[in-house]
Amino acid sequence: xxxxxxxxxxxxxxxxxxxxxxxxxxxxxxxxxxxxxxxxxxxxxxxxxxxxxxxxxxxxxxxxxxxxxxxxxxxxxxxxxxxxxxxxxxxxxxxxxxxxxxxxxxxxxxxxxxxxxxxxxxxxxxxxxxxxxxxxxxxxxxxxxxxxxxxxxxxxxxxxxxxxxxxxxxxxxxxxxxxxxxxxxxxxxxxxxxxxxxxxxxxxxxxxxxxxxxxxxxxxxxxxxxxxxxxxxxxxxxxxxxxxxxxxxxxxxxxxxxxxxxxxxxxxxxxxxxxxxxxxxxxxxxxxxxxxxxxxxxxxxxxxxxxxxxxxxxxxxxxxxxxxxxxxxxxxxxxxxxxxxxxxxxxxxxxxxxxxxxxxxxxxxxxxxxxxxxxxxxxxxxxxxxxxxxxxxxxxxxxxx
Numbered sequence: 001x002x003x004x005x006x007x008x009x010x011x012x013x014x015x016x017x018x019x020x021x022x023x024x025x026x027x028x029x030x031x032x033x034x035x036x037x038x039x040x041x042x043x044x045x046x047x048x049x050x051x052x053x054x055x056x057x058x059x060x061x062x063x064x065x066x067x068x069x070x071x072x073x074x075x076x077x078x079x080x081x082x083x084x085x086x087x088x089x090x091x092x093x094x095x096x097x098x099x100x101x102x103x104x105x106x107x108x109x110x111x112x113x114x115x116x117x118x119x120x121x122x123x124x125x126x127x128x129x130x131x132x133x134x135x136x137x138x139x140x141x142x143x144x145x146x147x148x149x150x151x152x153x154x155x156x157x158x159x160x161x162x163x164x165x166x167x168x169x170x171x172x173x174x175x176x177x178x179x180x181x182x183x184x185x186x187x188x189x190x191x192x193x194x195x196x197x198x199x200x201x202x203x204x205x206x207x208x209x210x211x212x213x214x215x216x217x218x219x220x221x222x223x224x225x226x227x228x229x230x231x232x233x234x235x236x237x238x239x240x241x242x243x244x245x246x247x248x249x250x251x252x253x254x255x256x257x258x259x260x261x262x263x264x265x266x267x268x269x270x271x272x273x274x275x276x277x278x279x280x281x282x283x284x285x286x287x288x289x290x291x292x293x294x295x296x297x298x299x300x301x302x303x304x305x306x307x308x309x310x311x312x313x314x315x316x317x318x319x320x321x322x323x324x325x326x327x328x329x330x331x332x333x334x335x336x337x338x339x340x341x342x343x344x345x346x347x348x349x350x351x352x353x354x355x356x357x358x359x360x361x362x363x364x365x366x367x368x369x370x371x372x373x374x375x376x377x378x379x380x381x382x383x384x385x386x387x388x389x390x391x392x393x394x395x396x397x398x399x400x401x
Contacts, residue, residue, distance in 0.1 A: 001076040001314045010065035012038040015379035022369045029354045030373030035380030036350035040319045046072045046084050047115040049106040111143045114316035116305045118323040122297040126284045133275040144311040155191035170264035193246035195270045213302035227276040231268045315345030336360040
Protein backbone atom coordinates (compact mmCIF):
# COMPACT_ATOMS: atom_id res chain seq x y z
CA UNK A 1 0.00 0.00 0.00
CA UNK A 2 1.27 3.47 -0.91
CA UNK A 3 0.14 7.00 -0.16
CA UNK A 4 0.76 8.87 -3.40
CA UNK A 5 -0.41 12.35 -2.43
CA UNK A 6 -1.69 14.30 0.56
CA UNK A 7 -3.61 17.54 0.85
CA UNK A 8 -4.08 19.47 4.10
CA UNK A 9 -6.36 22.46 4.49
CA UNK A 10 -6.65 24.52 7.70
CA UNK A 11 -5.00 21.71 9.65
CA UNK A 12 -2.85 22.92 12.57
CA UNK A 13 0.20 24.74 11.13
CA UNK A 14 -0.91 24.05 7.56
CA UNK A 15 -3.10 26.55 5.74
CA UNK A 16 -3.11 24.76 2.39
CA UNK A 17 -0.43 22.16 1.69
CA UNK A 18 -0.17 19.60 -1.08
CA UNK A 19 2.61 17.03 -1.28
CA UNK A 20 3.39 13.99 -3.42
CA UNK A 21 5.27 11.10 -1.85
CA UNK A 22 7.65 8.45 -3.14
CA UNK A 23 7.00 4.73 -2.53
CA UNK A 24 9.79 4.05 -0.02
CA UNK A 25 11.55 6.46 2.37
CA UNK A 26 10.15 9.99 2.76
CA UNK A 27 12.10 12.17 5.20
CA UNK A 28 10.62 15.50 6.37
CA UNK A 29 13.29 17.80 7.85
CA UNK A 30 12.74 21.10 9.64
CA UNK A 31 12.89 22.98 12.91
CA UNK A 32 10.62 22.09 15.80
CA UNK A 33 7.10 23.46 15.53
CA UNK A 34 7.00 24.09 11.76
CA UNK A 35 4.52 21.33 10.88
CA UNK A 36 6.47 18.09 10.37
CA UNK A 37 4.51 16.05 12.91
CA UNK A 38 1.27 17.63 11.67
CA UNK A 39 1.89 16.01 8.28
CA UNK A 40 2.24 12.55 9.84
CA UNK A 41 -0.76 13.26 12.05
CA UNK A 42 -2.84 14.02 8.95
CA UNK A 43 -1.88 10.66 7.44
CA UNK A 44 -2.93 8.94 10.67
CA UNK A 45 -6.28 10.75 10.59
CA UNK A 46 -6.98 9.43 7.09
CA UNK A 47 -6.12 5.87 8.10
CA UNK A 48 -7.81 5.68 11.52
CA UNK A 49 -9.97 8.87 11.69
CA UNK A 50 -8.09 10.13 14.73
CA UNK A 51 -4.82 11.70 15.83
CA UNK A 52 -1.88 9.98 17.47
CA UNK A 53 -0.91 13.32 19.05
CA UNK A 54 -4.06 14.54 20.85
CA UNK A 55 -7.53 13.26 21.65
CA UNK A 56 -9.44 16.49 20.94
CA UNK A 57 -10.10 17.12 17.24
CA UNK A 58 -10.95 20.78 17.87
CA UNK A 59 -7.32 21.65 18.53
CA UNK A 60 -6.34 20.37 15.08
CA UNK A 61 -8.35 23.12 13.35
CA UNK A 62 -6.14 26.01 12.29
CA UNK A 63 -6.76 29.17 14.27
CA UNK A 64 -9.79 31.16 13.02
CA UNK A 65 -10.64 28.48 10.43
CA UNK A 66 -14.17 26.97 10.50
CA UNK A 67 -13.04 23.39 9.81
CA UNK A 68 -10.16 21.25 8.60
CA UNK A 69 -10.05 19.01 5.55
CA UNK A 70 -7.60 16.23 4.69
CA UNK A 71 -7.38 14.21 1.50
CA UNK A 72 -5.06 11.40 0.43
CA UNK A 73 -4.80 9.15 -2.61
CA UNK A 74 -3.77 5.55 -1.90
CA UNK A 75 -2.76 2.76 -4.25
CA UNK A 76 -2.39 -0.96 -3.61
CA UNK A 77 -5.63 -1.15 -1.62
CA UNK A 78 -8.18 -1.65 -4.38
CA UNK A 79 -8.03 -2.29 -8.11
CA UNK A 80 -7.91 1.46 -8.72
CA UNK A 81 -6.58 4.40 -6.67
CA UNK A 82 -8.53 5.09 -3.50
CA UNK A 83 -9.08 8.73 -2.54
CA UNK A 84 -9.98 9.29 1.10
CA UNK A 85 -11.21 12.65 2.39
CA UNK A 86 -11.84 13.51 6.02
CA UNK A 87 -13.65 16.70 7.03
CA UNK A 88 -14.03 17.87 10.62
CA UNK A 89 -16.32 20.72 11.67
CA UNK A 90 -16.28 21.68 15.37
CA UNK A 91 -19.56 20.86 17.14
CA UNK A 92 -20.69 18.86 14.10
CA UNK A 93 -18.11 16.09 13.98
CA UNK A 94 -16.18 14.18 11.33
CA UNK A 95 -17.18 12.76 7.99
CA UNK A 96 -15.13 10.41 5.81
CA UNK A 97 -15.56 10.08 2.04
CA UNK A 98 -14.04 7.28 -0.06
CA UNK A 99 -13.89 8.13 -3.78
CA UNK A 100 -16.45 10.88 -3.03
CA UNK A 101 -18.92 8.47 -1.39
CA UNK A 102 -19.63 9.14 2.32
CA UNK A 103 -19.08 6.32 4.80
CA UNK A 104 -21.96 5.51 7.11
CA UNK A 105 -19.58 4.90 10.02
CA UNK A 106 -16.11 6.28 10.67
CA UNK A 107 -15.10 2.82 11.88
CA UNK A 108 -15.62 1.39 8.40
CA UNK A 109 -12.29 2.83 7.21
CA UNK A 110 -10.29 1.20 10.04
CA UNK A 111 -8.23 -1.72 8.74
CA UNK A 112 -8.47 -0.72 5.09
CA UNK A 113 -5.44 1.60 5.41
CA UNK A 114 -3.19 -0.01 8.05
CA UNK A 115 -0.71 2.29 9.76
CA UNK A 116 1.96 1.95 12.46
CA UNK A 117 3.45 4.89 14.37
CA UNK A 118 6.83 5.21 16.08
CA UNK A 119 7.10 8.28 18.33
CA UNK A 120 8.89 9.48 21.49
CA UNK A 121 5.68 8.71 23.40
CA UNK A 122 6.27 4.98 22.83
CA UNK A 123 8.28 5.02 26.07
CA UNK A 124 4.93 5.09 27.88
CA UNK A 125 4.13 1.64 26.48
CA UNK A 126 6.72 -0.03 28.68
CA UNK A 127 7.28 2.50 31.47
CA UNK A 128 3.84 3.78 32.47
CA UNK A 129 0.42 2.41 33.43
CA UNK A 130 -1.76 -0.20 31.70
CA UNK A 131 -3.91 2.28 29.73
CA UNK A 132 -1.19 2.69 27.09
CA UNK A 133 -0.73 -1.05 26.70
CA UNK A 134 -4.47 -1.66 26.31
CA UNK A 135 -4.61 1.14 23.73
CA UNK A 136 -1.74 -0.51 21.82
CA UNK A 137 -3.52 -3.87 21.95
CA UNK A 138 -6.80 -2.39 20.73
CA UNK A 139 -5.04 -0.53 17.92
CA UNK A 140 -3.56 -3.69 16.45
CA UNK A 141 -6.66 -5.86 16.84
CA UNK A 142 -9.03 -3.18 15.52
CA UNK A 143 -6.98 -2.78 12.34
CA UNK A 144 -6.47 -6.51 11.86
CA UNK A 145 -9.92 -7.77 12.85
CA UNK A 146 -12.96 -5.49 12.29
CA UNK A 147 -15.15 -7.91 14.26
CA UNK A 148 -13.01 -7.29 17.34
CA UNK A 149 -13.47 -3.53 17.03
CA UNK A 150 -17.24 -3.93 16.69
CA UNK A 151 -17.39 -6.18 19.74
CA UNK A 152 -15.25 -3.77 21.77
CA UNK A 153 -17.45 -0.81 20.81
CA UNK A 154 -20.60 -2.71 21.79
CA UNK A 155 -18.97 -3.76 25.07
CA UNK A 156 -18.04 -0.17 25.91
CA UNK A 157 -21.59 0.98 25.20
CA UNK A 158 -23.08 -1.77 27.39
CA UNK A 159 -20.62 -1.00 30.20
CA UNK A 160 -21.51 2.70 29.95
CA UNK A 161 -25.20 1.86 30.41
CA UNK A 162 -24.45 -0.44 33.33
CA UNK A 163 -22.28 2.24 34.95
CA UNK A 164 -25.05 4.81 34.55
CA UNK A 165 -27.47 2.53 36.36
CA UNK A 166 -24.97 1.89 39.16
CA UNK A 167 -24.38 5.64 39.55
CA UNK A 168 -28.07 6.44 39.68
CA UNK A 169 -28.67 4.02 42.55
CA UNK A 170 -25.46 4.98 44.31
CA UNK A 171 -26.96 8.46 44.70
CA UNK A 172 -29.98 6.78 46.32
CA UNK A 173 -27.66 4.83 48.65
CA UNK A 174 -29.20 1.54 47.58
CA UNK A 175 -28.25 -1.23 45.14
CA UNK A 176 -30.08 -1.25 41.80
CA UNK A 177 -32.91 -3.76 41.50
CA UNK A 178 -31.66 -7.00 40.02
CA UNK A 179 -34.25 -7.04 37.18
CA UNK A 180 -32.82 -3.69 36.01
CA UNK A 181 -29.14 -4.57 36.41
CA UNK A 182 -29.16 -8.19 35.22
CA UNK A 183 -29.70 -7.54 31.47
CA UNK A 184 -26.77 -5.10 31.36
CA UNK A 185 -24.61 -7.47 33.40
CA UNK A 186 -25.39 -10.27 30.96
CA UNK A 187 -24.54 -8.05 27.99
CA UNK A 188 -21.26 -6.96 29.56
CA UNK A 189 -20.30 -10.56 30.34
CA UNK A 190 -21.21 -11.82 26.87
CA UNK A 191 -19.30 -9.11 24.99
CA UNK A 192 -16.42 -8.74 27.46
CA UNK A 193 -15.61 -12.45 27.40
CA UNK A 194 -15.32 -12.29 23.60
CA UNK A 195 -12.91 -9.37 23.85
CA UNK A 196 -10.74 -11.23 26.34
CA UNK A 197 -10.79 -14.46 24.30
CA UNK A 198 -9.64 -12.59 21.17
CA UNK A 199 -6.90 -10.80 23.11
CA UNK A 200 -5.66 -14.06 24.58
CA UNK A 201 -5.53 -15.77 21.19
CA UNK A 202 -3.79 -12.79 19.61
CA UNK A 203 -1.08 -12.53 22.28
CA UNK A 204 -0.28 -16.20 21.87
CA UNK A 205 0.65 -15.43 18.25
CA UNK A 206 2.04 -11.93 18.70
CA UNK A 207 4.77 -12.99 21.14
CA UNK A 208 6.54 -14.79 18.28
CA UNK A 209 6.43 -11.60 16.17
CA UNK A 210 7.84 -9.65 19.12
CA UNK A 211 10.74 -12.05 19.60
CA UNK A 212 11.58 -11.94 15.88
CA UNK A 213 11.44 -8.13 15.85
CA UNK A 214 13.64 -7.91 18.94
CA UNK A 215 16.31 -10.01 17.28
CA UNK A 216 16.31 -7.71 14.26
CA UNK A 217 17.25 -4.60 16.25
CA UNK A 218 19.06 -5.95 19.31
CA UNK A 219 22.33 -7.85 19.26
CA UNK A 220 22.12 -8.88 22.93
CA UNK A 221 20.48 -12.30 23.32
CA UNK A 222 17.56 -11.29 25.54
CA UNK A 223 14.18 -13.00 25.28
CA UNK A 224 11.08 -10.75 25.35
CA UNK A 225 7.76 -12.21 26.50
CA UNK A 226 4.25 -10.92 27.21
CA UNK A 227 1.93 -12.07 29.98
CA UNK A 228 -1.78 -11.30 29.88
CA UNK A 229 -3.31 -10.46 33.25
CA UNK A 230 -7.08 -10.26 32.87
CA UNK A 231 -10.21 -9.99 34.96
CA UNK A 232 -11.47 -13.56 35.39
CA UNK A 233 -8.75 -14.89 37.67
CA UNK A 234 -6.60 -11.84 38.36
CA UNK A 235 -3.67 -13.85 37.01
CA UNK A 236 -2.09 -14.85 33.73
CA UNK A 237 -3.72 -18.31 33.87
CA UNK A 238 -6.78 -17.66 31.69
CA UNK A 239 -9.36 -20.18 30.51
CA UNK A 240 -9.12 -21.03 26.82
CA UNK A 241 -12.80 -20.94 25.83
CA UNK A 242 -15.01 -17.86 25.66
CA UNK A 243 -17.73 -19.72 27.60
CA UNK A 244 -15.29 -20.52 30.42
CA UNK A 245 -14.11 -16.91 30.46
CA UNK A 246 -17.73 -15.75 30.69
CA UNK A 247 -18.34 -18.02 33.67
CA UNK A 248 -15.25 -16.67 35.43
CA UNK A 249 -16.33 -13.11 34.54
CA UNK A 250 -19.72 -13.63 36.23
CA UNK A 251 -18.03 -15.06 39.32
CA UNK A 252 -15.72 -12.05 39.59
CA UNK A 253 -18.62 -9.62 39.19
CA UNK A 254 -20.42 -11.40 42.01
CA UNK A 255 -17.35 -11.04 44.23
CA UNK A 256 -17.12 -7.32 43.49
CA UNK A 257 -20.86 -6.65 43.71
CA UNK A 258 -20.85 -4.66 46.96
CA UNK A 259 -17.80 -2.65 45.90
CA UNK A 260 -19.51 -1.75 42.62
CA UNK A 261 -22.60 -0.54 44.46
CA UNK A 262 -20.47 1.70 46.67
CA UNK A 263 -18.40 3.15 43.84
CA UNK A 264 -21.08 3.29 41.17
CA UNK A 265 -19.02 1.72 38.40
CA UNK A 266 -18.15 -1.63 36.82
CA UNK A 267 -14.96 -2.89 38.48
CA UNK A 268 -14.42 -6.06 36.43
CA UNK A 269 -13.81 -6.36 32.70
CA UNK A 270 -11.30 -6.04 29.87
CA UNK A 271 -11.05 -2.29 30.56
CA UNK A 272 -8.85 -3.31 33.50
CA UNK A 273 -6.62 -5.78 31.65
CA UNK A 274 -2.86 -5.54 31.96
CA UNK A 275 -0.02 -6.68 29.71
CA UNK A 276 3.20 -7.54 31.53
CA UNK A 277 6.32 -7.19 29.39
CA UNK A 278 9.37 -9.18 30.43
CA UNK A 279 12.99 -9.56 29.35
CA UNK A 280 14.53 -12.85 30.42
CA UNK A 281 11.80 -13.14 33.02
CA UNK A 282 12.27 -9.68 34.57
CA UNK A 283 9.45 -7.15 34.29
CA UNK A 284 10.47 -4.39 31.89
CA UNK A 285 8.48 -1.69 33.66
CA UNK A 286 10.32 -2.20 36.94
CA UNK A 287 13.78 -3.42 36.06
CA UNK A 288 14.71 -2.41 32.51
CA UNK A 289 17.28 0.27 31.68
CA UNK A 290 16.37 3.26 29.52
CA UNK A 291 17.97 1.56 26.54
CA UNK A 292 16.01 -1.63 27.15
CA UNK A 293 12.77 0.34 27.42
CA UNK A 294 13.50 2.03 24.11
CA UNK A 295 14.44 -1.20 22.35
CA UNK A 296 11.42 -3.09 23.70
CA UNK A 297 9.02 -0.35 22.56
CA UNK A 298 10.56 -0.28 19.08
CA UNK A 299 10.33 -4.07 18.86
CA UNK A 300 6.65 -3.89 19.80
CA UNK A 301 5.93 -1.46 16.97
CA UNK A 302 7.99 -3.47 14.50
CA UNK A 303 6.13 -6.62 15.54
CA UNK A 304 2.88 -4.75 15.01
CA UNK A 305 4.01 -3.84 11.50
CA UNK A 306 4.80 -7.42 10.50
CA UNK A 307 1.69 -8.84 12.17
CA UNK A 308 -0.54 -6.42 10.24
CA UNK A 309 1.37 -7.17 7.03
CA UNK A 310 0.75 -10.89 7.37
CA UNK A 311 -2.84 -10.58 8.58
CA UNK A 312 -4.05 -8.01 6.03
CA UNK A 313 -1.76 -9.10 3.18
CA UNK A 314 -0.59 -5.53 2.61
CA UNK A 315 2.21 -3.47 4.09
CA UNK A 316 1.08 -0.70 6.46
CA UNK A 317 2.28 2.87 6.21
CA UNK A 318 5.08 3.42 8.70
CA UNK A 319 5.18 6.80 10.47
CA UNK A 320 8.36 7.59 12.41
CA UNK A 321 7.99 10.85 14.33
CA UNK A 322 11.39 11.91 15.69
CA UNK A 323 12.05 8.22 16.29
CA UNK A 324 15.83 8.33 15.77
CA UNK A 325 16.74 11.17 18.12
CA UNK A 326 17.72 8.93 21.04
CA UNK A 327 18.95 5.87 19.16
CA UNK A 328 22.62 5.01 19.04
CA UNK A 329 24.40 5.00 15.69
CA UNK A 330 24.47 1.22 15.31
CA UNK A 331 20.75 0.78 15.88
CA UNK A 332 19.94 3.71 13.61
CA UNK A 333 21.93 2.07 10.80
CA UNK A 334 20.15 -1.24 11.33
CA UNK A 335 16.78 0.48 11.17
CA UNK A 336 17.63 2.51 8.07
CA UNK A 337 18.72 -0.64 6.26
CA UNK A 338 15.43 -2.25 7.25
CA UNK A 339 13.40 0.70 5.91
CA UNK A 340 15.10 0.35 2.52
CA UNK A 341 14.63 -3.42 2.37
CA UNK A 342 11.75 -5.32 0.78
CA UNK A 343 10.41 -6.15 4.26
CA UNK A 344 9.14 -2.59 4.76
CA UNK A 345 6.91 -0.63 2.41
CA UNK A 346 6.44 3.13 2.48
CA UNK A 347 7.77 5.13 5.43
CA UNK A 348 7.53 8.74 6.59
CA UNK A 349 10.18 10.13 8.92
CA UNK A 350 10.41 13.49 10.71
CA UNK A 351 13.70 14.91 11.94
CA UNK A 352 15.35 18.22 12.75
CA UNK A 353 18.51 17.13 10.90
CA UNK A 354 19.02 15.77 7.40
CA UNK A 355 22.61 14.59 7.86
CA UNK A 356 21.94 11.11 9.30
CA UNK A 357 19.62 10.27 6.40
CA UNK A 358 21.67 11.86 3.63
CA UNK A 359 24.49 9.52 4.62
CA UNK A 360 22.37 6.35 4.54
CA UNK A 361 19.51 6.88 2.06
CA UNK A 362 20.21 7.22 -1.71
CA UNK A 363 17.94 10.19 -2.32
CA UNK A 364 19.09 10.36 -5.94
CA UNK A 365 16.89 7.31 -6.52
CA UNK A 366 13.26 8.25 -7.31
CA UNK A 367 11.86 5.83 -4.72
CA UNK A 368 13.15 7.99 -1.85
CA UNK A 369 12.90 11.69 -1.15
CA UNK A 370 14.00 14.39 1.27
CA UNK A 371 11.50 17.15 2.02
CA UNK A 372 12.10 20.47 3.77
CA UNK A 373 9.39 21.79 6.09
CA UNK A 374 9.41 25.47 7.08
CA UNK A 375 6.99 28.38 7.32
CA UNK A 376 5.86 30.97 4.81
CA UNK A 377 3.63 33.89 5.91
CA UNK A 378 2.85 32.04 9.15
CA UNK A 379 1.80 28.79 7.50
CA UNK A 380 3.64 25.51 7.10
CA UNK A 381 5.35 24.84 3.78
CA UNK A 382 6.60 21.48 2.51
CA UNK A 383 8.99 21.40 -0.44
CA UNK A 384 11.58 19.19 -2.05
CA UNK A 385 15.12 19.74 -0.80
CA UNK A 386 16.61 22.27 -3.16
CA UNK A 387 19.98 22.10 -1.40
CA UNK A 388 20.62 18.54 -2.64
CA UNK A 389 21.39 18.91 -6.34
CA UNK A 390 21.51 15.18 -6.87
CA UNK A 391 17.84 14.71 -6.01
CA UNK A 392 15.81 13.36 -8.90
CA UNK A 393 13.46 15.94 -10.35
CA UNK A 394 10.80 13.25 -10.49
CA UNK A 395 11.18 12.21 -6.87
CA UNK A 396 8.76 14.81 -5.56
CA UNK A 397 6.19 17.25 -6.71
CA UNK A 398 5.32 19.50 -3.83
CA UNK A 399 3.32 22.69 -3.71
CA UNK A 400 2.15 24.72 -0.75
CA UNK A 401 0.56 28.06 0.02
